[in-house]
Amino acid sequence: MEVDDPKAVASYRLAARLGSGGMGTVYLSYTPGGHPIALKTIRPELGEDPEFRRRFKQEVQAAQRVQGLYTAPVLDHDTEGAQPWLATAYVPGPSLHAAVAEHGPLPLSSVLLLLAGVAEALSVIHGAGIVHRDLKPSNVLLAADGPRVIDFGIARAADATALTGTGVSIGTPAFMSPEQAAGKPVTPASDVFALGQVAAYAARGTGAYGEGPSHAVLYRIVHEEPDLSGLPDELRFIERCLAKDPADRPSPAEVVALCQAASPTPLVQSGSWLPEAIGADITRRVSASAELLAQRNRASEAPTAAPAPVPATAPVTRPDLQAAPPVHAAPTMHAGHAGPATPPPPGPPSTPYAPQPTMPYHPQPGPHTVPTGHQVPYPQPPHTWHRHPQPHPLPVKPRRTAGSWVGIGIAVVVGLFWLGSCASVLKSIGDSDDSANGSGGSSSTSTKPLPDPKPVTYKGINIPAEYYVQFEDSPPKPQDDDTSIYYSDLYYSDDALRSGNDKIVLLNNAQQGSLKTCREETRYAETVSLSQLSKGSQLCVHTGSGHIALVTYRGTAPEGDPSDYVSVDLTIWRNAEEASGS
Structure with missing residues (x-):
């Protein structure tokens, strides 16, 4: 978590920041039952746009109908609050983009399983009346039991914002379809084009239209044929996904069938469908999520530390109260913990300390003060003080005479007169300066610093x-x-x-x-x-x-x-x- 990240959203306490992008920031949180979720907060400027809110609400309602094996289901949301947010199931795995960037392209078997899973996810998404519009490697997460497609529908809501009203298109250039890049209507076939680009990236680490400035990539997508060099022959069918005419592209169901036909063995999703290094990354993420949950539970279950017992005030010598029973039971006192005893009054060195008249007891604040409500004298057995002669008596200051007090008084009067004269001179100098500047007596207010406004x-x-x-x-x-x-x-x-x-x-x-x-x-x-x-x-x-x-x-x-x-x-x-x- 960063310093400016919120601690909680609605009733969800945030445990970690998972990432951020064009639409908002994603955090890790947990349901009351301890199930991890991914909670996305929408960027403030998007949330302030009424049209975005209207479309976002529609897309969330539609997304709740998406219940596929290869999608992250919507679990909770708030489209009406000051900052809209959306909570989905947490997928403890890296994105396809991160996995390929760190570990390199995937083997053929993994690519075919990835393509089949994402195509099946698109079938479910399209069946709910949603076009993803922004399918790309960072929106495909790799879980132990198959891929997960995320962020479907949000891009459509963002199309209505002021940010896109100036000609900026929502989507990632390298994975846009030709019709999307040209500003034409987007259909489910546009997602199939993006799927072909995702397949090329997974298999060789780059898209089918190269890299470079956005406008150059978009030009190649609209006007040139894809570059599929270096792809295994089993994946040549993705050329159909990249057809310029949307009508020439296969449906998601056909893509699943093409993957099955291209695989030398039946496609079966299992816990070992990814390379070992990526599987180890998934295991680390699962462990990290479990540890964060355990830390949260330990913090919530830890009993509140009871305040340390306050030692009783040192007993006061009160022989007249020896027989009186204590109002509150006093804690056991040890000799080493007793406070300093009341010092004896002055008297002849050999005279025992005689009990003094009874005085009200007023304990002073300090490390041995009894809490309020317990400030009562405790009985103490009789104790006798014996004074010992002082080996080095302290010197006594001489008393001032009447003459010295008269001298001090005269000095004080002279000092006050001198200070008053100085103040009068300074004031007249200041007044003359104000008059010379033509500001009268208002200059002091003009130089007064402005009060600190609230940020x-x-x-x-x-x-x-x-x-x-x-x-x-x-x-x-x-x-x-x-x-x-x-x-x-x-x-x-x-x-x-x-x-x-x-x-x-x-x-x-x-x-x-x-x-x-x-x-x-x-x-x-x-x-x-x-x-x-x-x-x-x-x-x-x-x-x-x-x-x-x-x-x-x-x-x-x-x-x-x-x-x-x-x-x-x-x-x-x-x-x-x-x-x-x-």
Whole structure:
């Protein structure tokens, strides 16, 4: 978990962060019965879009009807709250993307089982009236008993947001179908095209249309034939999945039959369908999830530690109360734990200490004080004090005479008179300065620092290239008005963050981002390049309107994403300083 991650969502306490992407962040949690779940929180800017909420609700309701062996079923959700979220069954395995990146391409038998399982999942998803729209290796998880397809339906809801209203397509370019890349209607056949791309990636580590800039890959998908060199002959049938015309592609059920025909042995999902290294990774994830659950249970079941018993107050010598029974039973006292006894009053060294008149008992706070309600004297057996002569009597300070007190009084009066004269002179100097400046007596109020406003934090703000945000907006939303970009508070352009007020400061790692730091730091710059930033870097931005913001850099668009944006968290103190008017 990171510092800014929530501790809980609804009634689910979050145990770990599983990952994050374009739609939101996924966390590990558990049902009350201890079953692990994956809980995805939707990005704030998506949740603020009414059309996204409407479609997201529809897609969640449809996804609840998907109950296939190769999908992660929807278990719980909230589409109406401040931040929408969705909970599905947790799959303790790596994504296909992570597995291939770490361990290399899969063997033929694993690829055929993967293809058959994902195709069966698509049959169930399409049967519920859903088109996935974003099938890719990171949305296929590898479990011990077969693949799992996740995130179906969410991409359709995101199509309605303001982020995509400017021409940005939801989906990953390398796995889009030609019709999706061209902005044409998307059908179940589009998912079959993506399935062919997923198969090529699983078998050789790259897609069928190469790598490179998004626009170049999309051009090849629309206009060129796929490159299937290096694939085993048994997998040549995926060329049909990659047909340009959706009508020429096989259905998911046909893909399952093609996989069975291509396999030299019957396809049977078992616990050994993956290479050993990936199986070991799955085992580690299962163990980690179980350990997190055990830690949570131990923390919830641990008895609350009882406060340590407070030792009784030291007994007080009260011979007149020896026969009185104690009101509360006192704990057993040991000689080494008794507090200091009451010192004897002055008297002749050889005179025994005689009992003094009875006085009320008022215990003082300290390490031996009895809790309130137990402050009563305890009986004590008779005790006799004997004074011993002091070997070195302390010196006695001489008493002041009347004359000395008169002298002190005169000195005090003279001092007060002198201080009053100085104050009068300083005040007249200040008044003359105020008059010379034409400010009268109001200058003291003009230099008084503004009170600290309350900060407002907005997380996960994505600013596309050539877009900007204004801190006075609540929440700040990316805008692209070219006539106002140079008067903006924060904008992203040419791989750099800029401020229209030319007052942006990159804090160093030793500085703690706060209003005080931003007010004191004056190393202003016009721009800060992304090459200077790493995840968690903080910047202070001052606006001409008097707002101050702490910008926490979270990163850029994931690799392969067709859009170009930076993700930041904003903590804004509005009207934190005098407006400059610029």
